[in-house]
Amino acid sequence: MQGKCGLFFTTYRAEAQVFPSGFQKSMVGLFLAVLCAAPFVLNTHLTSIVNLVFISVIGAVSLNLLTGVCGQISLGHGAFLGVGAYAAGQCSVHGVPFPLAILTGGLVTALVGMVFGVPSLRLKGIYLAIATLAAQLVLEYAFLHGGALTGGSNGLLLTPPSIFGFVFDSETRMYFLLLAFAAGALLMVTNIMRSKYGRAFVSIRDFHLSAEIVGVNLFRYKLVAFGVSSFLAGVAGGLWGHYTGYISAEQFNIGLSISYLAMIIIGGLGSVLGSVFGAVFVVLLPEVLNAAANTLAGFWPGIALHVVAMREGVFGLALILFLIFEPEGLAHRWRLIKAYWKLYPFAH
Amino acid sequence: MEYYLQLIVNGLVVGSIYSLVALGFVVIYKATKVVNFAQGELVMAGAYVCFALTVQFHIPFIWAFFITLAFSVLLGLAIERMVLRPLIGEEHISVIMVTVGMSSVLKSLVQLFWGTQIRVYPQVLPTEPVMVAGLPVAPVYIAAFILSALLFAVFSVFFKFSRMGVAMRATAFDQQAAQSMGIGIKNIFAMSWCIACVVSAVGGVILGNINGINAHIGHLGLKVFPAVILGGLDSLLGAALGGLIIGVLENVCDGAARQLLGLGGFREVAAFIVLVVILMIKPYGLFGTKEIERL
Numbered sequence: 001m002q003g004k005c006g007l008f009f010t011t012y013r014a015e016a017q018v019f020p021s022g023f024q025k026s027m028v029g030l031f032l033a034v035l036c037a038a039p040f041v042l043n044t045h046l047t048s049i050v051n052l053v054f055i056s057v058i059g060a061v062s063l064n065l066l067t068g069v070c071g072q073i074s075l076g077h078g079a080f081l082g083v084g085a086y087a088a089g090q091c092s093v094h095g096v097p098f099p100l101a102i103l104t105g106g107l108v109t110a111l112v113g114m115v116f117g118v119p120s121l122r123l124k125g126i127y128l129a130i131a132t133l134a135a136q137l138v139l140e141y142a143f144l145h146g147g148a149l150t151g152g153s154n155g156l157l158l159t160p161p162s163i164f165g166f167v168f169d170s171e172t173r174m175y176f177l178l179l180a181f182a183a184g185a186l187l188m189v190t191n192i193m194r195s196k197y198g199r200a201f202v203s204i205r206d207f208h209l210s211a212e213i214v215g216v217n218l219f220r221y222k223l224v225a226f227g228v229s230s231f232l233a234g235v236a237g238g239l240w241g242h243y244t245g246y247i248s249a250e251q252f253n254i255g256l257s258i259s260y261l262a263m264i265i266i267g268g269l270g271s272v273l274g275s276v277f278g279a280v281f282v283v284l285l286p287e288v289l290n291a292a293a294n295t296l297a298g299f300w301p302g303i304a305l306h307v308v309a310m311r312e313g314v315f316g317l318a319l320i321l322f323l324i325f326e327p328e329g330l331a332h333r334w335r336l337i338k339a340y341w342k343l344y345p346f347a348h
Numbered sequence: 349m350e351y352y353l354q355l356i357v358n359g360l361v362v363g364s365i366y367s368l369v370a371l372g373f374v375v376i377y378k379a380t381k382v383v384n385f386a387q388g389e390l391v392m393a394g395a396y397v398c399f400a401l402t403v404q405f406h407i408p409f410i411w412a413f414f415i416t417l418a419f420s421v422l423l424g425l426a427i428e429r430m431v432l433r434p435l436i437g438e439e440h441i442s443v444i445m446v447t448v449g450m451s452s453v454l455k456s457l458v459q460l461f462w463g464t465q466i467r468v469y470p471q472v473l474p475t476e477p478v479m480v481a482g483l484p485v486a487p488v489y490i491a492a493f494i495l496s497a498l499l500f501a502v503f504s505v506f507f508k509f510s511r512m513g514v515a516m517r518a519t520a521f522d523q524q525a526a527q528s529m530g531i532g533i534k535n536i537f538a539m540s541w542c543i544a545c546v547v548s549a550v551g552g553v554i555l556g557n558i559n560g561i562n563a564h565i566g567h568l569g570l571k572v573f574p575a576v577i578l579g580g581l582d583s584l585l586g587a588a589l590g591g592l593i594i595g596v597l598e599n600v601c602d603g604a605a606r607q608l609l610g611l612g613g614f615r616e617v618a619a620f621i622v623l624v625v626i627l628m629i630k631p632y633g634l635f636g637t638k639e640i641e642r643l
Contacts, residue, residue, distance in 0.1 A: 129441075319449035324434045
């Protein structure tokens with residue numbers, strides 16, 4: 001690992017820290033302090049947007065672990081969120097405490113994800129993408145026709161979550177709950193990436209044959225990747241279901257899978273920070289578009305009608321432009337900006 | 349029994365449209381190794397352009413049809429030049445996602461211009477059903493079937509005998525060898541996108557004539573995947589047969605589920621369940637090149 005300027009490690013443990021320098025630690029602390037103060041400054045609408053960002057961060061980082069780090073393309077991530085939402089929702093409806101419900105949702109999703117990950121033993125690249133697409137559509141059908149288990153087309157109504165009698169019934173209270181889960185998910189993936197598992201995933205992504213030759217059990221590690229990624233997706237789904245209070249099959253359609261893939265591509269494949277950037281970008285894009293439309297409505301009265309149609313197009317356009325002009329994502333740009341300041345007068 | 353026969357006939361018609369869309373998919377995949385997730389939206393674009401020409405500009409249907417084909421050629425060239433060429437040599441996921449982004453853009457453009465409601469084509473063919481093997485079949489269905497069969501014949505001949513077709517097959521077989529023999533790869537790529545757009549547009553016009561169009565017609569593009577995987581990703585014959593088989597299969601499964609189990613909407617997933625089974629047993633399909641190594 002490349003040490004940063006002025007850092008001299010004397011132990012491996014010191015070198016392997018998540019935040020190796022004191023400056024980084026204080027910046028992270030400062031950022032967390034700002035995040036904790038944010039809901040008291042922001043209004044309810046803005047808080048709800050940040051809440052959605054937190055949920056998307058969990059989903060994006062889990063997909064990034066599978067697709068960005070391990071190289072297994074998944075077009076079924078949206079449906080995995082759905083599995084988590086329904087499983088956690090069913091637990092809640094039957095009186096299981098909230099933390100246990102979320103955990104069950106995650107575990108059930110991990111199981112489902114591993115079942116759909118089995119084809120990854122034989123398939124890769126485009127064939128795996130199409131297999132996971134099939135998983136998405138089959139699961140979507142199951143959500144809609146699941147009878148009492150999923151509530152069919154009526155969906156499932158949920159009450160706000162509560163931990164030991166403390167009810168998370170306002171945007172601000174949900175904010176802290178979701179912040180804790182998002183931070184936990186980011187830490188978890190960061191730590192997986194620097195463990196033996198993370199290195200195995202990267203070797204599988206880079207070239208499966210050499211990975212196998214150096215002793216990586218492909219089947220086992222791919223299944224673990226699918227399992228862990230689906231677990232986090234299930235947690236994100238469970239949180240989303242409890243946050244919105246209502247689960248319906250349309251929430252988890254193929255569009256959701258695609259927007260998660262867009263998040264990790266726009267943010268940066270294989271980068272934890274990139275997942276955060278991507279989630280922020282994709283969640284904020286429609287909001288910015290709405291705000292722009294409201295501003296423009298004075299000059300161009302009919303625009304509100306077109307915004308719905310334009311939203312998808314702007315999303316697609318952003319995706320295309322990112323792939324052509326910034327294929328390594330926002331995380332790469334962030335690194336360049338940091339390097340620019342560090343090297344300031346000597347850019348090259 | 350007649351119920352199922354009717355299902356099979358309807359399945360063949362829908363299947364022939366799947367075949368056309370699959371043909372476009374296979375032509376692109378064969379020459380450029382690009383998996384096009386926007387194939388359904390190309391169908392939609394063609395269908396809406398033809399609709400606009402006939403209904404909004406009052407151009408006779410047959411002329412509108414040919415103008416649509418010309419438009420599709422331009423669309424194909426534009427897509428290849430602006431979106432796909434910068435991505436040559438990038439990873440699978442980038443190329444997949446760029447076609448996904450393209451599908452969003454096309455869908456939103458159509459919604460911007462024409463809204464989301466169902467639009468109906470003017471009546472071109474007579475409506476009285478014709479009896480085929482004792483079953484009443486609408487003439488538009490027969491026309492659809494004949495038109496797709498015709499297009500398949502034309503393209504088979506094109507690939508077999510024409511200079512361009514041979515060059516395309518050579519490129520598909522080995523890009524480097526083809527290039528060193530003096531074949532312009534970029535022209536081939538552009539050509540394959542044009543062909544894909546044209547056959548998809550024909551599919552769109554046929555669909556519009558059968559039961560109108562709306563902005564969700566692009567969903568049809570997803571059905572292409574089971575069809576081409578069954579036939580083999582890089583086989584024209586596979587695309588034709590795969591489309592027909594999937595069309596019949598989903599119609600019969602849907603009908604059976606409705607009659608025997610009382611389940612609605614099974615049409616949407618039947619093809620994908622089959623797809624998973626095919627992928628596990630015979631991933632390269634019926635006629636595809638065996639290129640997947642055992643992992």
